[in-house]
Amino acid sequence: MKPQQIAPVESSTETHKQDAPSVSLFITLLILYSVVCFSIETIPDLSAGMRRFLWYSEVCVVGIFTIEYLWRIYTAENRLKFIFSFYGIVDFLAIFPFYIAPAVDLRTLRILRLLRLTRLLKLARYNSALLRFxxxxxxxxxxxLIFTVGSMVMLYLAAVGVYHFEHQAQPEVFRSIFDCLWWAVATLTTVGYGDIYPITTGGRMFTFVVLMLGLGLVAVPTGIVSSALSAIRQEQESKGSGKR
Structure with missing residues (x-):
């Protein structure tokens, strides 16, 4: 029986030619510089000179990203497909807050500032390891997707279970299923904050079962992604050996 061939995974970046290493390095450093400036802006009592420097830095960064975005649209084989692709949307969101800020009252739309952090997603285009991931x-x-749906079901069932065991003993803590969901999240993820915990024998036994399930819950996606990464690496190595 022949081994099953792995179908190549298409990337939305294939609509463009491979960027030169120097360009990739420059954009990567620019993204990191932008994120550092974003973090510095949150420091209280910055001097006027520093705020002015950060403003000009933002103007330069956005200008370069805008040129890059327009260039990618211009050189794309299918421009509409690129605009609505993952990387096209990320590129747009990386510059969108800067241009929309003067037109809106950011006192009520400060969340738009966080969109600048989508520039970190641009790193996936310029890093081969992130591209493989x-x-x-x-x-x-x-x-x-199946694992996520199963996890949501397990999370809800855990909340219902602990509600059954603990509601009468701690009505002020486990007041409803929604309160129990917080306990289920902390327990299934094995974080265990300790701010809400069972005191009955049945509740503690149930918690033990949920904790054991939580250990497996953490391990399953790791195995899935590791297997997929191994398959991608083998595919790339076979392509590389075939070109020799």
């Missing part, structure tokens, strides 16, 4: 996620998306 994104391909692995795409390869295992069906398994991850």
């Amino acid at each position: 994104s391909k692995a996620i795409a390869l295992a998306k069906e398994e991850l």
Whole structure:
């Protein structure tokens, strides 16, 4: 029986030619510089000179990203497809807050400032390891979707279970299923904040079961993604050996 061939995972960046290493490095450093400036802006009592420097830095960064975005649209084989692709949307969101800020009252739309952090997603285009990871996620998306749905069901059942055991003993703590969901999240993820915990024998036994399930819950997606990464790496190595 012949081994099953792995179908190549298409990337939305394939609509463009491969960027030169120097350009990729420059954009990567620019993204990191932008994020550092964003963080510095949150420091209280900055001097007027520093705020002015950060403003001009933002203007320069946005200008370069805007040129890059327009260039990618111009050189794309299918421009509409690129605009609505993952990377096209990320590129747009990376510059959108700067242009929309003067037109709106950011006192009520300060969340737009956080969109600047989408520039970090641009790193996936310029880093081969991140590109392999994104391909692995795409390869295992069906398994991850099933796992996510199963996790949500397990989370709800855990909340219902602890509500059954603890509601009468701690009505002020486990008041409703929604309160119990917080306990279920902290327990299934094995974080265990300790701010809400069972005191009955049945509740503690149930918690033990949920904790054991939580250990597996953490391990399953790791195995799925690791297997997909291994498949992507083998595919790339086979392509590389075939070109020799």
